């Protein structure tokens with residue numbers, strides 16, 4: 001029997017601001033949409049936290065036996081510099097500044113994004129659609145909203161009429177905002193905008209001459225508004241109503257609010273049953289910002305090439321660290337905290353390794369079934385990974401006692417503990433046994449040391465020793481290559 005039948009998952013729904021029993025629309029199936037990155041710069045660590053959390057949601061749903069369709073888009077057009085539909089398209093701007101094609105910008109940063117996700121052991125989503133791949137569908141949705149009377153065209157641009165929508169609906173339902181406050185707090189744009197009201201948002205923007213990304217439409221040569229793609233692609237792949245929609249909490253307003261307004265206008269029903277939002281990430285207790293230098297790229301954490309952290313950390317340690325905090329709390333990223341996480345992570349990995357060859361005793365001194373129940377209870381409680389990790393450490397304590405014969409498990413309990421420890425650590429949390437990486441790091445270090453000694457021998461004109469090092473390494477299948485930049489090596 002599928003595990004989900006015995007596990008009532010509870011999800012904190014940002015819409016109701018409370019934990020609710022999770023009931024998928026179709027038993028056994030889950031549709032999940034997560035807003036993906038705008039690919040105009042390197043993958044951001046804050047985004048990595050968000051996508052890592054939804055990776056764990058995806059992994060846990062799969063572990064419970066659900067069939068999941070997980071859609072995470074790539075925004076490759078239409079995301080303007082600010083939320084008031086003003087400024088340049090972020091991708092167009094980057095392309096103009098670097099004098100390359102917008103699609104080169106998109107390609108470069110999509111590759112970077114995938115590279116980061118692969119390094120951090122993310123499962124790929126079921127579908128990863130792009131905004132530019134769905135221009136036709138976006139134009140169709142704009143026509144539908146216009147036909148229903150909830151949008152208007154001005155000078156080749158089309159805007160969503162927020163006040164009209166709010167007459168029969170609540171614009172602000174997700175973020176808890178009231179239209180009166182929005183009207184009161186929005187400064188007027190001094191006639192710079194074609195909008196009837198500053199709260200209205202663009203569905204289609206006419207492209208000015210310098211705007212290089214443009215498509216023909218009934219209204220003008222232009223490009224879709226950023227909010228539209230998510231309504232279009234979630235409806236196309238998950239239906240008019242689906243189970244889970246996720247994203248960083250900075251997307252709640254206006255992005256997700258606009259998604260709800262667009263989708264609900266077309267279908268007449270509430271598009272999403274459970275809205276989930278991750279909290280933000282700080283670096284050394286401060287907001288991350290390139291301009292202040294308080295900034296690090298996800299791959300720089302792994303390589304150690306940065307001025308922020310004292311050393312390099314493995315992807316699994318970073319995952320472990322991020323999962324020690326609840327996704328709805330602010331996470332403070334720092335070298336000190338990562339060093340502490342690294343210690344905890346290696347204790348967990350040692351315990352998992354010991355389990356591979358642990359011997360069963362005649363009796364059990366630990367109630368493994370209650371421990372298993374506690375692990376599921378933690379994850380069923382709105383994916384509470386910090387509580388799950390503390391449960392895993394209960395087991396680590398037991399395993400360490402087993403090493404010194406202070407505790408024992410019978411064969412059945414030992415097998416259960418081993419399978420659930422591995423399932424939660426590797427399948428659900430996505431941790432990796434990176435000790436093999438450590439081993440190759442150490443071997444690389446040893447070869448580097450020999451290269452250094454050979455250089456010293458050559459500097460001392462000790463050609464016999466220098467040749468001996470080169471030849472004996474070659475016999476082991478390690479080729480040294482002398483170049484202008486120094487000596488490198490390759491392993492055959």
Ligand SMILES: [Zn+2]
Pocket residue numbers: 034035036230255
């Ligand atoms: Zn979105």
